[in-house]
Amino acid sequence: MDIAIxxxxxxxxxxxxxxxxxxxxxRYGLRDPAAARYRPLAATGALLAPAEAAAGAAAILLATPWPATEAAIAALGDLTGKLLLDATNPLAMGPEGLGLAIGHTQSGGERVAAWARGASTFKTLNSTGFEVLGDTQGYPQPPVMFVAGDDAARKPAVLGLVGELGFAPVDAGPLRNARLLEAHAMLWIDLALQRGQGRDFAFGLMRRAG
Ligand SMILES: NC(=O)c1ccc[n+]([C@@H]2O[C@H](COP(=O)([O-])OP(=O)(O)OC[C@H]3O[C@@H](n4cnc5c(N)ncnc54)[C@H](OP(=O)(O)O)[C@@H]3O)[C@@H](O)[C@H]2O)c1
Structure with a gap:
């Protein structure tokens, strides 16, 4: 599949x-495709402007810092019919440190869906560290990764893309459950950065044997 990053x-x-x-x-969608710092990416994909990367892609992974996300989506052009995997977390610094800027009654995933009009938006790949997202090897069982989205017809494709990364993909319901997935990401962040778990752990989903 052609995938824009x-x-x-x-x-x-x-x-x-x-x-x-x-x-x-x-297809990497880069604000400055000619920048030297992005040259190593050419080994794994085409270095393009964001709208060009999105236009030729069947699926798009969104992994921008939260404050840049609305502008990044606006730069993609018409997203009608695109599969959009939203890995962002709506993080902001508050009086108690790093936390979610929104939650409970609204999520980053739902905001992304509103900004990306016409796309099928799924929240996923947001709730463990980048080290695990890029390399799921070495765990006693595949780390779990939840997928929330409203487009039932295209959810299997998203579960498949997540599974190809080595995760155990789990359908976590409609897009509004991004509220839960983003809080789950915040738990990972808190455990990793404040509670001594480090960045190398992942959540698993297990069942009783027999
Ligand atoms: N870090 C983690 O472990 C982790 C885990 C799960 C989810 N997340 C979430 O994933 C997102 C990305 O995190 P990250 O750690 O990968 O951040 P990062 O390393 O800072 O990378 C963000 C990338 O976004 C690009 N960017 C910024 N504004 C852009 C725009 N308007 N259009 C296109 N590209 C733009 C930046 O490139 P240029 O500035 O060069 O354009 C940069 O390459 C965040 O929402 C974060 O909360 C992070």
Whole structure:
């Protein structure tokens, strides 16, 4: 599948490398495709302007910093019919440190869907660290990754893309459940950065044997 990566940083570049290895054609959508810092990405995909990357893609991974996300989507042009995987988290610094800027009655995923009019938006690939997102090897079972979105017909394709990264993909319901997935990401961040768990852990979903 032709996949555009919007936000080729720690999350976007790592996932892109893994999808390229799985045989997908990667189109990086970069604000400055000629910049020297992006040259290493050319080994795994085409370096393009954001609208060009999106136009030729069947699926788009959004991995931009939250404050840049609305503008990044606006720069993509017409997104009608595109599959959009939103890996962002609506993070902001508050009086108690890093937290979610919105939640409970609204989510970043729902905002992204409103900004990306016409696209099928799914929240996923947001709730573990970039080190795990780009390399799921070495865990005793595949790390779990939840997928929330309203387009039932296209959800299997998203679950498939997530599974190809080595995750155990789990359908977590409609897009409004991005409210839960973003809080789940915040739990990962808190455990990693404040509670001594480090950045190398992932959540698993297990069942009782027998
Ligand atoms: N870091 C993690 O472990 C982690 C895990 C899960 C989810 N997330 C979420 O994933 C998102 C990205 O995080 P990250 O750690 O990968 O950030 P990052 O390393 O800072 O990368 C962000 C990328 O977005 C690009 N960018 C910024 N504004 C843009 C725009 N308007 N259009 C296109 N590209 C733009 C930047 O490129 P230029 O500035 O060069 O254009 C940069 O390559 C965030 O929402 C974060 O909350 C992060």
């Amino acid at each position: 919007i936000g080729a940083g720690k999350v976007g570049a790592g996932i892109a490398r893994a999808w390229a290895k799985a045989g997908h054609a990667i």
